[in-house]
Amino acid sequence: MIGRKLTLVLTALLAACSSEAPPRVVEPRPFEGNAPRGQALLQRAVMTMHNAARASVRQPPLAWDDGLAADAAAYAQEMARTRRFEHSPQPRGNPNQGENLWTGTRGAYRYDEMVQHWLDEQRNFVNGPIPNVSRTGRFGDVGHYSQIIWSRTTRVGCAMASNRRDEYLVCRYLPAGNIYGERALP
Numbered sequence: 001m002i003g004r005k006l007t008l009v010l011t012a013l014l015a016a017c018s019s020e021a022p023p024r025v026v027e028p029r030p031f032e033g034n035a036p037r038g039q040a041l042l043q044r045a046v047m048t049m050h051n052a053a054r055a056s057v058r059q060p061p062l063a064w065d066d067g068l069a070a071d072a073a074a075y076a077q078e079m080a081r082t083r084r085f086e087h088s089p090q091p092r093g094n095p096n097q098g099e100n101l102w103t104g105t106r107g108a109y110r111y112d113e114m115v116q117h118w119l120d121e122q123r124n125f126v127n128g129p130i131p132n133v134s135r136t137g138r139f140g141d142v143g144h145y146s147q148i149i150w151s152r153t154t155r156v157g158c159a160m161a162s163n164r165r166d167e168y169l170v171c172r173y174l175p176a177g178n179i180y181g182e183r184a185l186p
Contacts, residue, residue, distance in 0.1 A: 034107030068157025150177025
């Protein structure tokens with residue numbers, strides 16, 4: 001089931017880079033009712049999972065940044081309002097912020113499942129110069145993961161917004177990662 005979820009999420013993420021939206025697929029749910037929500041639960045899931053991933057590659061933990069979370073909230077709300085799932089225009093903030101996006105059916109995913117979709121990209125990651133960091137040859141298959149473990153990134157802030165059908169998770173990072181020609185890890 002996780003492989004199917006990842007395939008669907010990656011399909012959605014790759015389609016966000018193209019002009020055509022993927023077909024909507026309804027997946028079986030691993031729990032009854034809606035997933036628990038709240039900013040404190042989101043922050044805990046993001047920090048726990050991001051910092052565990054960073055520790056596994058010997059990188060220092062990230063700190064939560066309320067300013068980045070506010071920027072993420074503004075963009076998540078825009079995507080929920082417009083129903084457009086795409087990265088925000090560059091540059092983001094001053095200094096430029098990194099960005100990870102996720103979308104799915106409202107109430108169907110817990111925060112840890114959302115972040116896990118990004119972390120699952122680790123299986124295809126190789127520490128080469130950006131964009132040559134994927135065993136598949138496609139940067140989009142590992143770009144979320146490489147931002148999470150980017151060695152010079154020190155702060156993260158995330159937020160989620162929803163409309164009647166979908167939820168949009170946005171995480172912002174400083175300093176931004178995924179810099180062309182550079183490696184995620186020293």
